[in-house]
Every structure is written in structure tokens, then in C-alpha cells.
Amino acid sequence: MSGARQRTRPAVIGDVAQLAGVSNQTVSRVLNDHPNVRSDTRDRVLDAIRQLNYRPNLMARGLVRQRSHLIGVVSFDTVLFGPASTLVGIGRASRDHGYGVTIVTPESSDRSSIADAMATIAGQAVAGVVMVFPSRAASATALVSLPEGVPLVAVEADEDIVTSVHIDQAAGARMAVEHLLYLGHETVWHVSGPRDRLDAQARVDGWRATLEAAGRVAPPVIAGDWSAESGYQAGLELAERPGVSAVFAANDHMALGLLRAFHERGIRVPEEVSVIGFDDIPEAGYFIPPLTTVRPDHEEVGRRAVASLVSLVDGQGAADPAAHEWVMPTLIRRTSTATPPR
Amino acid sequence: MSGARQRTRPAVIGDVAQLAGVSNQTVSRVLNDHPNVRSDTRDRVLDAIRQLNYRPNLMARGLVRQRSHLIGVVSFDTVLFGPASTLVGIGRASRDHGYGVTIVTPESSDRSSIADAMATIAGQAVAGVVMVFPSRAASATALVSLPEGVPLVAVEADEDIVTSVHIDQAAGARMAVEHLLYLGHETVWHVSGPRDRLDAQARVDGWRATLEAAGRVAPPVIAGDWSAESGYQAGLELAERPGVSAVFAANDHMALGLLRAFHERGIRVPEEVSVIGFDDIPEAGYFIPPLTTVRPDHEEVGRRAVASLVSLVDGQGAADPAAHEWVMPTLIRRTSTATPPR
DNA sequence: CCGAGCGCTGTTAACGTTAACATGGTGAGG
DNA sequence: CCTCACCATGTTAACGTTAACAGCGCTCGG
Numbered sequence: 147m148s149g150a151r152q153r154t155r156p157a158v159i160g161d162v163a164q165l166a167g168v169s170n171q172t173v174s175r176v177l178n179d180h181p182n183v184r185s186d187t188r189d190r191v192l193d194a195i196r197q198l199n200y201r202p203n204l205m206a207r208g209l210v211r212q213r214s215h216l217i218g219v220v221s222f223d224t225v226l227f228g229p230a231s232t233l234v235g236i237g238r239a240s241r242d243h244g245y246g247v248t249i250v251t252p253e254s255s256d257r258s259s260i261a262d263a264m265a266t267i268a269g270q271a272v273a274g275v276v277m278v279f280p281s282r283a284a285s286a287t288a289l290v291s292l293p294e295g296v297p298l299v300a301v302e303a304d305e306d307i308v309t310s311v312h313i314d315q316a317a318g319a320r321m322a323v324e325h326l327l328y329l330g331h332e333t334v335w336h337v338s339g340p341r342d343r344l345d346a347q348a349r350v351d352g353w354r355a356t357l358e359a360a361g362r363v364a365p366p367v368i369a370g371d372w373s374a375e376s377g378y379q380a381g382l383e384l385a386e387r388p389g390v391s392a393v394f395a396a397n398d399h400m401a402l403g404l405l406r407a408f409h410e411r412g413i414r415v416p417e418e419v420s421v422i423g424f425d426d427i428p429e430a431g432y433f434i435p436p437l438t439t440v441r442p443d444h445e446e447v448g449r450r451a452v453a454s455l456v457s458l459v460d461g462q463g464a465a466d467p468a469a470h471e472w473v474m475p476t477l478i479r480r481t482s483t484a485t486p487p488r
Numbered sequence: 489m490s491g492a493r494q495r496t497r498p499a500v501i502g503d504v505a506q507l508a509g510v511s512n513q514t515v516s517r518v519l520n521d522h523p524n525v526r527s528d529t530r531d532r533v534l535d536a537i538r539q540l541n542y543r544p545n546l547m548a549r550g551l552v553r554q555r556s557h558l559i560g561v562v563s564f565d566t567v568l569f570g571p572a573s574t575l576v577g578i579g580r581a582s583r584d585h586g587y588g589v590t591i592v593t594p595e596s597s598d599r600s601s602i603a604d605a606m607a608t609i610a611g612q613a614v615a616g617v618v619m620v621f622p623s624r625a626a627s628a629t630a631l632v633s634l635p636e637g638v639p640l641v642a643v644e645a646d647e648d649i650v651t652s653v654h655i656d657q658a659a660g661a662r663m664a665v666e667h668l669l670y671l672g673h674e675t676v677w678h679v680s681g682p683r684d685r686l687d688a689q690a691r692v693d694g695w696r697a698t699l700e701a702a703g704r705v706a707p708p709v710i711a712g713d714w715s716a717e718s719g720y721q722a723g724l725e726l727a728e729r730p731g732v733s734a735v736f737a738a739n740d741h742m743a744l745g746l747l748r749a750f751h752e753r754g755i756r757v758p759e760e761v762s763v764i765g766f767d768d769i770p771e772a773g774y775f776i777p778p779l780t781t782v783r784p785d786h787e788e789v790g791r792r793a794v795a796s797l798v799s800l801v802d803g804q805g806a807a808d809p810a811a812h813e814w815v816m817p818t819l820i821r822r823t824s825t826a827t828p829p830r
Numbered sequence: 831c832c833g834a835g836c837g838c839t840g841t842t843a844a845c846g847t848t849a850a851c852a853t854g855g856t857g858a859g860g
Numbered sequence: 861c862c863t864c865a866c867c868a869t870g871t872t873a874a875c876g877t878t879a880a881c882a883g884c885g886c887t888c889g890g
Contacts, residue, residue: 156635158876169840174878182838205550205613206876209845214547215612216590224579225572234566237593246612248558248590251579268498269543270557270588293498374774399771406774429741432716432748434776500846511870516848524868548846552875 157198166194177202208271217455218272219249220263220288222279226372227427228397228444229279232301235448236276243456248272255281255342264291272296274455277303278448281342285310297458299451302345309458311451311471313442315345318475319352322394322422322440324360325477331392331420331486333362337370337380337404339396346372349396349424370396374403381407384419391419391486398423398430401437405482409434416484426478436480447473499540508536519544546588550613559797560614561591562605562630564621568714569769570739570786571621574643577790578618585798590614597623597684606633614638616797619645620790623684627652639800641793644687651800653793653813655784657687660817661694664736664764664782666702667819672827673734673762675704679712679722679746681738688714691738691766712738716745723749726761733761733828740765740772743779747824751776758826768820778822788815 159177163170168187175183176191183191194200208214217240223229233249240247248270252263260280264287267275277288277300285303292298303310326334336353339346350367357364368383370376377400384390385407395401401423408415415421415435423430426441450471501519505512510529517525518533525533536542550556559582565571575591582589592608594601602622606629609617619630619642627645634640645652668676678695681688692709699706710725712718719742726732727749737743743765750757757763757777765772768783792813 159878160876170876171841171878172839175839178878182836184838187838201610203551203613203876205547205556206845207878208547209545209551209847209876210878212845224576225569227567230567230572234593237566237591241592241608246590246608247592248588249579250583250588251576265543266583266588269546271545271547374771378774402771403774406776406778409776429716429744429771432720432745434748434751436748501848502846512846513848513871514869517869520848524866526868529868545846548875549848550875551846551877552848554875 157200158203159200161198162191162194162200165198166190213273213459214271215244215246216248216270216272217245217452218267218270218275219247220260220267220275220277220280221249221251222255222281222284223372224249224251227425228442231444232278232448232451235445236278236452237448238445239449239452243452245273245452245456255284257283257287260284260287261291264288268293268296274298274459276448276451276455277301279343279345281340282344283342297455299455299458301447301451302348304344306468309454309469311447311454312348312473313345313444313447314472314474315348315442316352316355317472318424318440318442319349319394320356321475321477322424323353323356325438325479326392326394326420326422326483327356327360327362329392329420329483329485333357333365333392335365335368335384335390335393337368337377337393337395337400339400340371341369346396353394370400372397372399374399374406376400377403378407380404382411384408385411385413392483393419393421395421395423398425398427398433398437398439401430401439401482402433405433405435405437416482418487420483420486422483430478431480433482435482438480438483439478440475441478442475443473499542500545501542503540504533504536504542507540508533555615555801556613557586557588558590558612558614559587559794560609560612560617561589562602562609562617562619562622563591563593564597564623564626565714566591566593569767570784573786574620574790574793577787578620578794579790580787581791581794585794587615587794587798597626599625599629602626602629603633606630610635610638616640616801618790618793618797619643621685621687624686625684639797641797641800643789643793644690646686648810651796651811653789653796654690654815655687655786655789656814656816657690657784658694658697659814660766660782660784661691661736662698663817663819664766665695665698667780667821668734668736668762668764668825669698669702669704671734671762671825674828675699675707675734677707677710677726677732677735679710679719679735679737679742681742682713683711688738695736712742714739714741716741716748718742719745720749722746724753726750727753727755734825735761735763737763737765740767740769740775740779740781743772743781743824744775747775747777747779758824760829762825762828764825772820773822775824777824780822780825781820782817783820784817785815 163173250263252259274297285300300310338350354364368380381404423437423439426439430437505515546557592605594605616639627642642650642652680692696706710722723746765779765781768781772779
């Protein structure tokens with residue numbers, strides 16, 4: 147048909163206004179659910195929107211509102227099970243709250259990388275920031291390098307500085323240790339995560355506190371770094387020591403390394419040594435033997451972090467800028483733990 | 489000091505211009521590396537930028553340029569090792585190219601979820617979209633539900649529709665099978681990934697083609713779903729069959745399940761059955777026994793996908809809207825494979 | 831019957847940036 | 861010495877949206 151030019155450019159608010167026979171501002175009011183619009187006008191506008199398949203340009207909206215529709219996520223170790231799961235929770239919750247998610251992964255966890263990541267995030271004019279599994283220094287650095295007025299929620303962060311959501315690491319560690327003590331072990335060894343990680347430290351503290359509460363002597367911590375390799379090395383070390391009957395690994399990957407080291411040294415699990423992990427990765431039930439472990443709900447943590455952030459952004463949470471939430475883990479019993487050898 | 493009001497609002501281009509004693513446009517020219525700026529002017533501007541810690545507002549820039557600084561990523565199964573690694577590569581490469589990343593994870597992989605995810609992405613005015621590990625139907629759906637002019641690059645997508653970057657799955661499968669044939673196995677069984685996944689299918693095809701090229705009979709495919717559980721079930725099934733001497737699992741998690749099933753049935757690996765995996769997850773070296781596997785470079789795939797997308801966005805790749813790239817995996821030999829029993 | 835107030839809509843001016851065009855100066859070639 | 865070209869910079873006008881204010885007509889109370 148002559149004159150029937152194909153519109154190549156997506157519709158803008160003016161096109162909608164014209165088609166509906168109203169002003170731009172009225173369309174804007176409909177879009178933003180302002181009260182004072184007559185309902186037949188509203189219907190006409192909504193009709194025009196559908197007809198033109200109009201979607202508001204979020205950059206223009208963000209520009210004038212001085213706030214974007216994006217939540218910035220700063221995440222470390224995104225291939226690991228915990229952070230990855232948390233990210234899933236964050237993604238779902240953000241969508242439910244009407245926000246997009248933009249992710250940046252710092253090169254390393256030193257201050258300058260983090261400041262850099264924050265600057266990148268800030269440049270995207272995010273409404274708020276969620277930080278996933280920061281190291282000890284990270285949350286403080288993040289706070290100072292973020293522009294005024296951009297709220298920050300951290301997952302597993304240093305407690306007093308910033309709003310945060312945590313797995314109740316100490317409770318999880320307690321479950322693990324109490325389970326082993328209940329089975330009759332005299333004490334429990336611990337292979338920890340990296341020293342500069344707060345979640346790792348919380349597991350160490352929980353482990354030690356539980357042993358001491360039971361009047362047991364806490365053996366020295368064997369330091370790992372989350373990797374199966376470090377668990378393996380720890381296992382070789384523990385295999386040399388007499389009297390080791392139970393080991394609590396700070397995550398399942400290190401527990402896997404332990405199992406392998408004990409197997410290699412001919413030490414049977416659980417008959418001679420009990421091993422318990424943390425995380426309940428999907429594979430944990432298929433280790434040899436199937437791993438008893440503590441299951442934290444990482445997704446829930448992500449969801450709650452976003453919920454907190456959104457309420458902070460909307461200014462409703464302003465009263466309490468450093469609130470804390472805890473998510474309780476559960477113990478998953480499999481066959482890598484048993485009563486100690488006679 | 490009286491009068492020394494703290495600036496609460498971040499610096500804008502006008503502040504920089506004023507401090508440097510030039511016009512906004514000159515600052516803009518410096519920011520965008522335009523040639524015609526005298527070098528001492530440039531230095532003064534750069535100085536002012538540093539001094540004010542100025543960062544351009546990406547929403548304003550995107551608005552006037554009619555194109556955003558964001559790459560949209562649609563990803564499935566983000567907790568899995570492969571997709572998660574690819575995401576890391578995408579993140580790094582995007583940053584290097586000066587783009588941000590916004591992620592959306594569809595609820596499921598059916599058409600409406602994908603269309604929905606695309607609408608979400610489109611609403612964020614992304615410059616282009618990377619789709620990670622879509623199912624067979626996904627890339628087609630994605631293409632039609634994306635606004636005109638927004639390029640799409642897929643990782644492991646159906647070949648002819650869309651630009652894509654792939655792991656050379658067939659080559660990886662060939663390496664695995666040839667390794668086992670070389671060791672002297674008569675044939676190789678295969679535990680596959682989900683049927684609707686293209687990467688899984690490519691591994692099946694490569695496995696079958698290699699066996700046939702060697703004049704061997706390909707046994708029936710045992711269908712899995714990537715999970716250790718499905719590998720375990722497959723292992724129980726294979727344990728019942730006589731004459732199984734070598735199994736190629738389509739990923740390491742299923743291989744773990746196989747190892748566990750064989751262990752449970754008293755079948756020794758590798759003495760009685762050889763097992764090979766795919767992915768080389770960081771834990772694979774700590775399975776019992778350490779897993780021989782094929783290592784694909786997922787990060788590289790992510791990086792290349794972004795590179796392709798960026799060239800498409802910049803219009804330089806317009807000549808070839810459906811190019812394909814392949815990334816070659818490598819074989820990692822450990823001790824889960826050996827010569828067949830006598 | 832008049833004025834105040836309110837419900838609905840429109841007009842104008844931002845938000846921060848860059849594209850397009852304008853301007854003034856400097857150097858080279860005739 | 862004049863002109864043309866080009867380099868360096870400035871000025872103006874967008875991009876698409878919403879906030880702030882203005883105005884119109886109606887209702888309701890005195």
C-alpha cells in the first residue's frame with residue numbers, strides 16, 4: 147500500500163500520546179500508575195501502548211529520575227556452588243521486584259580491584275548494590291567507594307558496617323560438630339576455608355565454640371582454600387596423625403579431597419574416620435562414600451538480600467541501615483559419618 | 489571552612505569543562521578519543537577528570553547514542569560448571585570491551601519463558617544479547633522475540649540460524665573415544681546429556697562417528713540428564729551388562745555417579761571398567777579414582793562470544809550474520825582409564 | 831450565585847551526553 | 861599577499877522521559 151511506511155524505530159511515548167489523542171505526560175502518568183487519570187483515558191492509552199508495542203526507554207527514564215532500574219551485583223568466585231546459587235536467588239528476586247541485574251566480577255579481592263569494580267558499577271548508575279561473599283576488607287572498601295546514596299547489602303559481610311544477610315554459619319558448624327560428638331567422637335578436626343573469608347571464619351568459630359561448650363579440646367585448624375586439592379593435602383596430613391576419628395571440612399569440595407587422601411592411605415571412611423562437609427553440592431550424595439554435610443540455602447540468602455536492598459532503595463529501610471538476617475542451614479545425614487572405631 | 493560546601497552530587501561533564509576551562513564538547517571529545525584535540529588541552533581535561541573523579545553517565549550517553557552500554561546475557565543452569573565458567577569469560581570480555589553485563593535466567597526452557605526473558609532483556613535497551621547453552625528451540629524463539637537490530641550470539645546453538653560459538657564437542661568426544669580405543673577397548677558405551685540439548689547431542693554424534701570410523705559397533709546410548717544421580721542410575725544399569733569395559737560419560741558429574749555405582753557393585757575402575765568424563769571440573773582430579781576427562785575452555789567460548797557480538801554491534805560483522813567459531817578441547821589423562829581386562 | 835478547591839490534562843523545563851554545525855585562527859601554495 | 865583548507869574549539873539542538881507548574885471545568889458549601 148502506498149504510504150504505508152514500515153516503522154523501523156521502536157515507538158516512543160510521543161507516538162503513543164498521538165495515537166491515544168493525549169499528551170505525553172498523560173501517557174507517562176498511565177505508565178507510572180498515577181491516580182488522577184480518567185479511566186476511559188487510561189484505557190485509550192493502554193490500548194495505544196499495546197497497539198504500538200510500546201516499551202518505555204529505561205535509559206531516558208533513568209536519566210530523568212536520576213536512578214536506574216538496575217541492581218548491581220559484585221560477586222567473587224562465581225563458578226563455586228555457593229556464590230552461583232546465591233546469584234540465582236538474586237536474579238529471581240530482582241526480577242520479581244522489577245529490577246534488572248548487572249554483574250561485575252573483580253579481578254582479585256584486593257582493595258584496588260574492588261574499588262575499581264565499584265566504580266564500574268557506579269558508572270552504570272545502579273539503584274543499589276549487592277555484594278556476594280566478600281572478603282573481610284571488601285565491604286569496607288565497597289562502602290567508601292560507592293557514591294553517596296547508593297545503598298549496599300552484603301552477603302556474608304563484616305557484621306557492623308553494612309546491612310547484610312548471612313547463612314548462619316556458626317549454627318551449621320555446630321550441627322556438624324554436635325552430630326559427630328553425638329556419634330561418640332572424642333573431638334573433631336577442622337579443615338577451614340581461606341583465612342580472609344568471613345564465612346570461613348564463622349565456621350571455624352562455630353566449630354571451636356561447640357567443642358569448647360562440650361568440654362572438648364579443639365585441635366589445631368588445618369587451613370584450606372575451598373579447593374579439593376587443599377582438602378587432599380589436609381587429608382594426607384591428617385592421615386599421618388594418630389587418633390583422628392572425625393573431620394569437619396568447611397566445604398564439600400575439600401571433603402572430597404579428604405575422602406580421596408584417606409582412600410589413598412588405606413583409611414576407611416566412615417569405619418576409621420568420619421568426614422562431614424558443608425554446602426551439600428548436588429554431587430555430595432555420590433561421593434564414595436556419600437557425604438554427610440550441612441545444607442545452607444544460598445538461594446534464599448540471595449532473595450533476602452535483594453528484598454533488603456529494595457526496601458533500602460525505596461527508603462523504607464532507612465531506619466535501620468545495618469540490619470542483619472540469618473538463614474538457618476540443615477544437616478543432611480549420609481554415610482560418611484559413623485560411630486568412632488573401638 | 490565556611491562556604492566550602494561538600495559536593496554531594498557526582499561530577500558531570502560541565503564541572504569538568506569548567507575546571508579545565510574548556511567547553512563540554514571538548515571534554516566529550518577527550519572522553520571519546522576524538523583526534524582533533526590539542527595535547528595540552530587534552531592533558532588539562534584529563535587532569536580535571538581525575539581531580540573530580542568524573543565518570544560519564546552511561547544512561548545519558550546511551551540515550552543520545554541510541555545504544556546502551558549493556559550486553560544482555562540469557563543463561564540457563566547457571567550453577568553448573570560449564571555455563572558458570574562461560575559467564576566468567578563473558579563478564580571479563582565485556583568489561584574489556586567497555587560493556588556492562590545484565591543477566592536474566594528464564595524460569596524454564598519453554599518458549600514462553602524464553603520470550604518473556606527476551607522481553608525483559610529488550611526492555612533494558614541492551615546493545616546485543618548472548619545466549620548461553622540454549623536448548624534446541626531456544627535460539628529460534630529468541631531470534632523472533634528480540635527487537636529488530638539487536639544482534640544475538642549464541643553459545644552452543646543450532647548452527648544455521650544465528651551467529652554462534654561452540655566447544656568442538658564432536659572433537660572432544662572423538663578424543664575420549666580414541667583414547668579408549670587406543671588403550672585396546674573393543675567399544676565404548678556412552679551416557680549422554682539431556683536429549684534437547686545441542687551440546688549433548690553433538691557429543692553423542694562425535695562418539696558414534698568415531699566408533700563407526702574405527703569399524704566398531706556403537707552400543708545403545710544410555711540417556712542421562714547431566715546429574716550425578718542419572719550417572720549413578722546409568723552405572724547400575726551398565727553394571728548388570730556383561731562385556732562393558734569402557735564408558736564415556738557426557739560430563740564429569742555423571743562420571744562421578746558411574747564411579748559410585750561401579751564401586752557399590754564391586755566393579756573396580758579402571759581395572760575392570762574404564763571411565764572417562766567431559767568438562768574437567770576442578771574436582772575431577774580428586775574423584776576415586778582421579779578422572780580422565782576432556783577439558784573444554786568454557787571461558788574462551790564466553791570471551792569469543794562477546795567479541796563476535798561486539799563486532800556485530802559495531803556493524804563490522806554485518807557481512808556474516810551467522811558465522812561459527814569452534815574452540816578445541818583437550819584430553820586430560822588421569823587414572824580412571826586403563827587397558828581392558830584380559 | 832459566587833468562590834474555593836479538586837480532578838484531570840497540558841506545557842515547559844530539566845536530566846547528562848553527543849552529533850551537527852559554526853567560528854576563528856594558522857599555515858601553505860599560488 | 862590572498863585564499864583555501866584544515867585544525868581546534870565552541871554553540872545549539874537533539875535523545876525520551878518525568879517533575880513541576882499551569883489551566884480548565886466542575887462541584888459543593890456558604
